Amino acid sequence: MxxxxxxxxxxxxxxxxxxxxxxxxxxxxxxxxxxxxxxxxxxxxxxxxxxxxxxxxxxxxxxxxxxxxxxxxxxxxxxxxxxxxxxxxxxxxxxxxxxxxxxxxxxxxxxxxxxxxxxxxxxxxxxxxxxxxxxxxxxxxxxxFRRVDIRLAQKLLDLQDKAGVVRATHQQLAAELGTAREVISRQLQEFQRRGWVKLSRGEVKIEDEDALRDLVVVV
Amino acid sequence: MxxxxxxxxxxxxxxxxxxxxxxxxxxxxxxxxxxxxxxxxxxxxxxxxxxxxxxxxxxxxxxxxxxxxxxxxxxxxxxxxxxxxxxxxxxxxxxxxxxxxxxxxxxxxxxxxxxxxxxxxxxxxxxxxxxxxxxxxxxxxxxxFRRVDIRLAQKLLDLQDKAGVVRATHQQLAAELGTAREVISRQLQEFQRRGWVKLSRGEVKIEDEDALRDLVVVV
DNA sequence: GGCGCGTCGGTGAGAATGTCACAAAACCCG
DNA sequence: CGGGTTTTGTGACATTCTCACCGACGCGCC
Structure with a gap:
């Protein structure tokens, strides 16, 4: 010790x-x-x-x-x-x-x-x-200088565990980025609509890590 | 020395x-x-x-x-x-x-x-x-967490000289606050409309310091 | 003075983000 | 199951950002 x-x-x-x-x-x-x-x-x-x-x-x-x-x-x-x-x-x-x-x-x-x-x-x-x-x-x-969607994608990648799951409420993710909960909810819905993540209460499952990475890198 | x-x-x-x-x-x-x-x-x-x-x-x-x-x-x-x-x-x-x-x-x-x-x-x-x-x-x-108008008012108060004049282009003020030039131009116009400042090329003259202070404090 | 030319400021339209008020859904516990 | 709490969804609207463009001003030059 x-x-x-x-x-x-x-x-x-x-x-x-x-x-x-x-x-x-x-x-x-x-x-x-x-x-x-x-x-x-x-x-x-x-x-x-x-x-x-x-x-x-x-x-x-x-x-x-x-x-x-x-x-x-x-x-x-x-x-x-x-x-x-x-x-x-x-x-x-x-x-x-x-x-x-x-x-x-x-x-x-x-x-x-x-x-x-x-x-x-x-x-x-x-x-x-x-x-x-x-x-x-x-x-x-x-x-x-950075848009919220990009910052959110980055944060999800950072916070995911080995299974690609982020355990956090929308409120907590909003606090990570210093933005409002509604903004996060809407962005996550958009990500889900595109098939990049799957949402459930208290967690975000990453379905298409590459797509998120692209978003972060490209723009 | x-x-x-x-x-x-x-x-x-x-x-x-x-x-x-x-x-x-x-x-x-x-x-x-x-x-x-x-x-x-x-x-x-x-x-x-x-x-x-x-x-x-x-x-x-x-x-x-x-x-x-x-x-x-x-x-x-x-x-x-x-x-x-x-x-x-x-x-x-x-x-x-x-x-x-x-x-x-x-x-x-x-x-x-x-x-x-x-x-x-x-x-x-x-x-x-x-x-x-x-x-x-x-x-x-x-x-x-703070709105741009409030931050701008604060910055004008901080940067004014003894005569109440701020020598700076809109672009420079935008850089002070990390925002865009157009945003500053519009806010300054609004301040001018209210009689709080007087604008001329490359400088802002503060006409009603108290009003600016109120904006900073109140909201 | 009149003519370029670069800087500065103004403007409209539309997208992105933030705010507010409230509702629906999911979960928790007795 | 019923009631309470937490989490998420949504519409309406305000604020901020972006883009494209234009006109005004200041300055040097002929």
Whole structure:
């Protein structure tokens, strides 16, 4: 159970002494699916490194709509969390455990010390930032410039399981894209009419993956 | 000319030795208005601290549209620049000098050393990140959830000079908001019809600031 | 002054997206 | 099965986007 460090690409190259320090001084925490990892008024004291599960980070509007900003996967860290919420706790970004989650919590003190002593750890942290900021740029690009049908097709491809099924309500898909539920319903109907997907309550079955890919690529 | 450090809130508290190091080892550079500070294929080697002027950071779409992400003002740093472009050079985010710009360029080596040795400098860097990420969250929020007329009113208020005049073409305003030129033209006409602004080629004169503020606040 | 020429702004038509109000269908649980 | 909740469907209408085109303006040049 010590060896979670090896799962983090960027941390493998830390020297042994630091690895030991890291494992000794951070706690392993678990979070139930659906629990709030951080949110308005609950900024986390620690830097979280995800061992298992995924965390969805999303933003709310006053009108009750929401948009998914990015997901933190196992092997990644919640850096933005720590930094962003310094200045941003008034607004409503929050992190939700999408599955049961296991994570290593690094206390601020230890984080600080590692930043100071280890170039490898610094690189890890800055790479993490870089990754998240890229995600945010991508969201902005999509929102500003891409049509909803294309974004929906892309999202379905991203979220499908091995059987080609996406388990999500129209409402949830709308939140993924930051649009309205009705828009998603109508787009999905159009996809179904063309034989690309099959709809049932709470799930979308992809019938013609190639057609969806074409839509994404072509236009 | 040494004392530019004092202009940076977050750097004032560095100890004297580090301040000296910083001033000695960084170059002061100047950039003409309109020049590209960084862009696709031109990621900067240094961390820039803006002394005078402003840098506009924007993103392009294939369709030729663009959107302004944020502005870096005098007294602020281009941290995102450095980190984000590691992973993101394929896409088209770029920084443009909006005015003539003077900046201190901190070499990567010095940056690294300061991060390692100074808690104050670390705080400065992470605060800078925080600030930018907040800006990006804000852009996403606006794009996803706010109406164009409200965003335009807000932008006019933000960009006006002391005389209440905004010097910008409709095209430029459209780029600020990530929308199309025609949309801006029509909205501005509507504002003019209501007596809130007066239009002339290349500029918008605000005639009723309160009305614009009401629009922003109310809806 | 008059003539090009590029930039800027105006306009109509139609498509895409968002909003609102409400209804129907599917599911859940006692 | 009956009643309550969640999910999806639908029409009407507002807002925003796209495309195609045109006219107005500013500027340099003869």
């Amino acid at each position: 010590q060896d979670w460090i090896e799962r983090f690409e960027g941390l493998k190259r830390l020297d042994e002494r630091l690895k030991r320090k890291l494992t000794q001084q951070s706690r392993i925490i678990t979070l139930k699916k659906g629990s709030v990892v951080f949110g308005p008024g609950a900024s986390p004291e620690n830097l979280l490194l995800l061992l298992d599960g995924t965390v969805r980070v999303q933003q709310h509007s006053e009108g009750g709509r929401e948009i998914v900003l990015y997901r933190v996967q196992a092997g990644e860290s919640c850096v933005l969390t720590t930094a962003a919420l310094l200045a941003y706790d008034d607004h409503s970004a929050e992190g939700i455990a999408e599955t049961d989650v296991r994570a290593a919590a690094i206390p601020r003190m230890v984080f600080d010390e590692l930043i100071a002593t280890s170039p490898e750890f610094r690189e890890f942290v800055f790479k993490s930032y870089s990754r998240r900021i890229t995600d945010l740029f991508f969201v902005i690009d999509e929102l500003a | 040494q004392d530019w450090i004092e202009r940076f809130e977050g750097l004032k508290r560095l100890d004297e030795r580090l301040k000296r190091k910083l001033t000695q080892q960084s170059r002061i550079i100047t950039l003409k208005k309109g020049s590209v500070v960084f862009g696709p294929g031109a990621s900067p080697e240094n961390l820039l601290l803006l002394l005078d002027g402003t840098v506009r950071v924007q993103q392009h779409s294939e369709g030729g549209r663009e959107i302004v992400l944020y502005r870096v003002q005098a007294g602020e740093s281009c941290v995102l620049t450095t980190a984000a472009l590691l992973a993101y050079d394929d896409h088209s985010a770029e920084g443009i000098a909006e005015t003539d710009v003077r900046a201190a360029a901190i070499p990567r080596m010095v940056f690294d050393e300061l991060i390692a040795t100074s808690p104050e400098f670390r705080e400065f860097v992470f605060k800078s990140y925080s600030r930018r990420i907040t800006d990006l969250f804000f852009v996403i929020d606006e794009l996803a």
